Amino acid sequence: MKALIKSLTGSVRDLLPIILVIAFFQAAVLQQPLPHVLEILLGALMVVIGLTLFIQGLEMGLFPVGESMAFSFARKGSLFWLLVFSFSLGFGTTVAEPALIAVSAEAAHVAAEGGMIEDSPVAQENYAFGLRMTVAASVGLAILIGVLRILKGWPIQYLIIGGYIAVIVITMFAPKEIIGIAYDSGGVTTSTITVPLVTALGVGLASSIKGRNPMIDGFGLIAFASLTPMIFVMIYGIVL
Amino acid sequence: MNWIADFFSTLLSTIKDVLPIAVIIFGFQFLVIRRSINNFPKVMMGFALVILGLSFFLLGLEKALFPVGKLMAEQLTSINSGSSENSFLWVYLFAFSIGASTTIAEPSLIAVALKANQVSGGTISVWGLRIAVAIGVAMGIALGSWRIVSGYPIHWFIITGYMIVVVQTYFAPKLIVPLAYDSGGVTTSTVTVPLVAALGLGLAENIPGRSPLIDGFGLIAFASLFPMITVMAYAQLSQRKSKEQSPDSENQTESTQLKGENS
Numbered sequence: 001m002k003a004l005i006k007s008l009t010g011s012v013r014d015l016l017p018i019i020l021v022i023a024f025f026q027a028a029v030l031q032q033p034l035p036h037v038l039e040i041l042l043g044a045l046m047v048v049i050g051l052t053l054f055i056q057g058l059e060m061g062l063f064p065v066g067e068s069m070a071f072s073f074a075r076k077g078s079l080f081w082l083l084v085f086s087f088s089l090g091f092g093t094t095v096a097e098p099a100l101i102a103v104s105a106e107a108a109h110v111a112a113e114g115g116m117i118e119d120s121p122v123a124q125e126n127y128a129f130g131l132r133m134t135v136a137a138s139v140g141l142a143i144l145i146g147v148l149r150i151l152k153g154w155p156i157q158y159l160i161i162g163g164y165i166a167v168i169v170i171t172m173f174a175p176k177e178i179i180g181i182a183y184d185s186g187g188v189t190t191s192t193i194t195v196p197l198v199t200a201l202g203v204g205l206a207s208s209i210k211g212r213n214p215m216i217d218g219f220g221l222i223a224f225a226s227l228t229p230m231i232f233v234m235i236y237g238i239v240l
Numbered sequence: 241m242n243w244i245a246d247f248f249s250t251l252l253s254t255i256k257d258v259l260p261i262a263v264i265i266f267g268f269q270f271l272v273i274r275r276s277i278n279n280f281p282k283v284m285m286g287f288a289l290v291i292l293g294l295s296f297f298l299l300g301l302e303k304a305l306f307p308v309g310k311l312m313a314e315q316l317t318s319i320n321s322g323s324s325e326n327s328f329l330w331v332y333l334f335a336f337s338i339g340a341s342t343t344i345a346e347p348s349l350i351a352v353a354l355k356a357n358q359v360s361g362g363t364i365s366v367w368g369l370r371i372a373v374a375i376g377v378a379m380g381i382a383l384g385s386w387r388i389v390s391g392y393p394i395h396w397f398i399i400t401g402y403m404i405v406v407v408q409t410y411f412a413p414k415l416i417v418p419l420a421y422d423s424g425g426v427t428t429s430t431v432t433v434p435l436v437a438a439l440g441l442g443l444a445e446n447i448p449g450r451s452p453l454i455d456g457f458g459l460i461a462f463a464s465l466f467p468m469i470t471v472m473a474y475a476q477l478s479q480r481k482s483k484e485q486s487p488d489s490e491n492q493t494e495s496t497q498l499k500g501e502n503s
Contacts, residue, residue, distance in 0.1 A: 014350070017341030021334075022308055029330050030315050042243075043304020047345075050297025053289045054347050055354075061286020063355070065265060065277065072273045081272050085264075092260040098253070099433075156418050157409045164402050171395070180458060187433070187460045190425050192294060193258060195348035197265075199355050199422075207359075214359045219418035222352075226425030226464065 004052075011051040015044060058196055066200025074208040079151070086147040089198070090225065091140035095132060099188040104131040107181045114177045116240065131236060138232035139189050142224035143198065149220070150205050153212060156220045163227045170234045178237030185233050186226040195222060243303070250302075251295040258291055297347070301431065309338065310438040317442040328389050332382045335439060339381035339463065342432045343374040349426050356419055364419070372474035373423045376467030381436055384462035388443045388450060394458050401465040408472045416475035423471050424464040436463060 026032065073082040094100060108128040112119045117127050149159065171179055198221045206218035269277060277283055316334050343349060353366045387397060409417055440459040444450040 014345045017344050018305065018338075021337045021341045022305075022312065024337075025312055025316070025330075025334055029334075030312065032315075035311075040304040040308060043300040043302075046296045046300030046303070047305065048300075050293045050295065050300060051345070051347060053293030054297060055293075055350060057286045057289030057291075057293055058351055058354075059286070061283050061288075061290055062351075064279070064286070065283055068278060069265065069269065069273070072269075072275060076273065078272075081268075085268050085272070088264050088268075089261075092264045096257060096260050098257070156421065160421055161406055161409070164405075168399060168402075183458065183461045187425070187464055190348070191257070192348045192430050193261060193290065195426055196351035196355075197261065199352055203355055203359055213415075215356075215415045216418060218359060219352075219356070219422045221422070222425040223418070223421035 007052050007055060008048065011048045011055075014051060015048055019044065054192075062193070062196045063200045066197045067204035070201050070204025071208050074205060082147060082151075083144050086143040086201075087140040089140075089201070090143035091136045093191065093194040093197075094139040094189050095136035097189065097191055099191075100132060100135055100185070103181065103185060103188055104128040104135070107131055107178070110177050110181070111240075114175075116175065116177065116237075127240070130240075131233065134232050134236045135185050135189060135229045138228040139225050142228040143221055145228075146202065146221040146224040147205065149224075150202060150212065150217045151209065153217060156216075156223070160220075160223055160227065163224075163231065167227070167230050167234075170231060170238075173238060174234040175237050178234060182230050182233035182237070185229045189229055190222055190225055194225075198222060198225070243299075246303070247295065247299055250299045251291070254291050254295045254298070258287070262287065294347075298430065301434075305431075306434055306438075309435040310442075313338075313435070313439040313442045317439070317446045328386075331389075331443070332385055335385040336378045336382040338435055338439070339432070340374040340378035342435055343377040343427055344370060346427060346431050348430075349373055349423070352419075352422060352426050360415070364416075368474060368478070369419075369423070369471065372471045373427055373467045376423075376470035377427050377432065377463045379470070380462035380464075380466035381439070381459055383466075384459040385439065385443060387458075387462075388440060389447060391450065394461070398461060398465060401462075401469070405465070405468050405472075408469060408476075411476065412472040413475050413479050416472060420468045420471040420475070423467045427463055427467050432463060433460060436460065 069085070073085065105124075105128050108117070108124040108131070111117050111127055112124050117123045145159070148154075149156065174182065199219070202221045203214045203218035206212040206214040206216075212218075269275070312334070316331050349370060350366075353364075353369045356364045356369055357366045383397065387394065412420070436459050
């Protein structure tokens with residue numbers, strides 16, 4: 001009970017800055033009464049409850065599962081299955097992401113207007129589906145490369161900086177309409193459930209392999225997952 | 241009261257998001273690893289809490305915070321249209337403070353900060369990391385808003401930003417580099433994106449000569465670039481300050497933070 005109250009006050013403190021910002025700008029700059037005050041307070045209460053439950057569930061469910069799977073794979077010693085698992089985790093968590101579905105539908109719309117594809121519903125649907133698969137596969141590949149990096153102990157900065165150089169070079173050749181969508185697709189792939197799971201997996205792997213430091217080798221999977229979609233979406237735009 | 245119906249539809253879509261993840265995890269667990277999960281009921285309870293918590297969280301955001309935030313972004317950007325460039329100061333201030341405050345409430349950042357604190361044995365404080373990331377997002381969004389108003393091409397900013405990241409990587413403490421790279425991707429999640437997108441679109445619509453499609457987006461790219469810079473800077477600062485002080489004190493990070501506040 002005490003712990004619950006403590007985590008509830010923690011969530012209130014997390015949300016307080018947003019409320020202060022909104023109140024200040026409403027009162028000092030816009031000088032208008034806030035509409036539906038009661039509804040807003042009720043919504044804020046739900047956010048606080050939700051955040052409290054989420055963090056509780058994080059420590060009970062997501063973190064232990066990610067770590068125990070990392071330990072089991074490390075003990076089993078099967079590189080093949082670990083890599084298959086990494087790819088499926090990246091692909092599976094991304095392909096159903098609502099933000100991605102919205103972005104790819106919009107991209108198909110832009111592409112049809114720009115004359116890159118035929119302006120028909122079927123062509124647009126095919127384009128959007130292809131784009132979704134491209135992003136999901138690139139996130140799968142990102143987690144796979146990231147896990148391989150943890151196993152081999154490659155320094156992360158060369159891979160990431162190399163990746164960003166690739167992004168800059170490909171940007172020069174990609175059709176203009178796709179660039180904005182490509183840059184955005186890097187941000188939409190990492191959802192609230194994927195991040196804790198993938199972080200626990202990386203840290204768990206790095207701490208169960210001899211000679212790896214969980215701080216240096218465990219983090220970095222998210223960085224890969226937000227880099228590769230940019231590259232592959234632009235290539236998708238060039239090829240089509 | 242249609243809140244209850246809304247709650248169930250949010251719950252359903254959250255379950256739909258979690259389902260593929262659960263299938264992959266438990267599929268591999270039972271078919272490949274073939275060992276039962278330790279404390280299985282507790283883990284299931286944790287998953288249930290995550291789903292329930294996210295549903296409450298998303299519904300509260302949609303019902304209360306997003307409408308207000310979007311309304312304010314529209315009002316702020318429209319009262320400025322047609323006037324001199326100085327009056328955009330309020331917009332930049334709003335961009336800065338909304339970027340910082342939404343990042344503090346971002347659940348995935350909390351998750352990564354908890355993990356980083358645990359792994360580093362307490363040297364990286366949960367709040368230190370969250371505040372460093374929040375300042376990064378705030379700076380990114382304020383600068384991104386200024387870019388929309390001024391109309392300079394986005395590539396200059398992004399490429400310069402990455403160059404700073406590359407230079408910092410060589411000077412920052414080695415331990416922080418992967419975490420700093422991660423914090424770029426973590427920030428653009430549930431809370432920040434919708435509000436920031438509304439701000440960008442509002443700005444682009446209200447300034448003559450800007451296209452919402454080209455100029456309105458791109459704030460997200462700024463928001464995921466700057467946290468890398470500030471997180472590395474945070475580590476550089478706390479390293480330098482702990483070097484100046486006696487190295488044997490246990491509460492190095494805490495005392496450096498206090499020192500920073502006093503000066």
